[in-house]
Amino acid sequence: MDAGIVQKIFTDHFETYRKSHVVDTRQYHAAESIMSCRTPDQGYHIDGCPNGDYHVLLYNSCKHRSCPQCGSIETELWLERRRRQALDCRYFHIVFTMSHDLHPLWRKNRKVFVNLMMRASWHSLRELLLDIRWLGGLPGAIAVFQSWDDDMKEHCHIHYIVTAGGLTADNLWVSAKKSFLIPTSNSKFGILSCYRDFELFKHKDH
Numbered sequence: 685m686d687a688g689i690v691q692k693i694f695t696d697h698f699e700t701y702r703k704s705h706v707v708d709t710r711q712y713h714a715a716e717s718i719m720s721c722r723t724p725d726q727g728y729h730i731d732g733c734p735n736g737d738y739h740v741l742l743y744n745s746c747k748h749r750s751c752p753q754c755g756s757i758e759t760e761l762w763l764e765r766r767r768r769q770a771l772d773c774r775y776f777h778i779v780f781t782m783s784h785d786l787h788p789l790w791r792k793n794r795k796v797f798v799n800l801m802m803r804a805s806w807h808s809l810r811e812l813l814l815d816i817r818w819l820g821g822l823p824g825a826i827a828v829f830q831s832w833d834d835d836m837k838e839h840c841h842i843h844y845i846v847t848a849g850g851l852t853a854d855n856l857w858v859s860a861k862k863s864f865l866i867p868t869s870n871s872k873f874g875i876l877s878c879y880r881d882f883e884l885f886k887h888k889d890h
């Protein structure tokens with residue numbers, strides 16, 4: 685999808701939408717940023733060569749994380765940095781979720797809530813994987829918090845990309861079983877799913 689389409693949708697319909705819906709400051713700022721991205725409202729800069737042979741005037745980007753025109757570049761750069769950090773091993777993709785009854789708390793305390801959820805999920809993962817029944821080692825992991833599901837409905841959850849192995853107390857690498865890392869049925873840990881061989885960091889030999 686052309687990133688400019690989202691900007692056009694907002695420009696054409698946001699004013700009407702906000703007359704009949706409650707829009708908080710954060711949402712308003714996001715909409716304003718998306719609508720003004722790379723337009724005169726954001727100001728401009730000049731790209732040119734030092735000799736003055738060439739110069740071009742460009743409108744500034746909004747750099748808001750919700751803006752598709754800015755976000756796609758940031759996403760690619762983030763992905764590239766993570767790929768460079770990745771170890772040459774298999775990875776599992778694990779999703780932690782939580783009761784929707786807690787969403788009102790998240791709405792009012794976003795930063796504290798995300799920090800707590802990150803910490804609690806990592807403690808759970810570490811506790812499980814240090815257990816000799818599942819791995820017996822400390823894995824490497826990358827975590828990303830998301831507050832929406834695929835249908836754009838409120839759904840706080842955390843995606844974990846976890847190494848299929850870890851370091852023992854003696855600093856030795858222990859590999860996970862081929863197709864299983866941790867049980868997903870254990871409600872104590874709030875784990876929704878666990879998929880093996882996450883594509884992004886797929887083992888180079890496979």
Ligand SMILES: [Zn+2]
Pocket residue numbers: 717718721722745746747748751752753754755
């Ligand atoms: Zn933008």
Ligand SMILES: [Zn+2]
Pocket residue numbers: 830832833841843
């Ligand atoms: Zn997600």
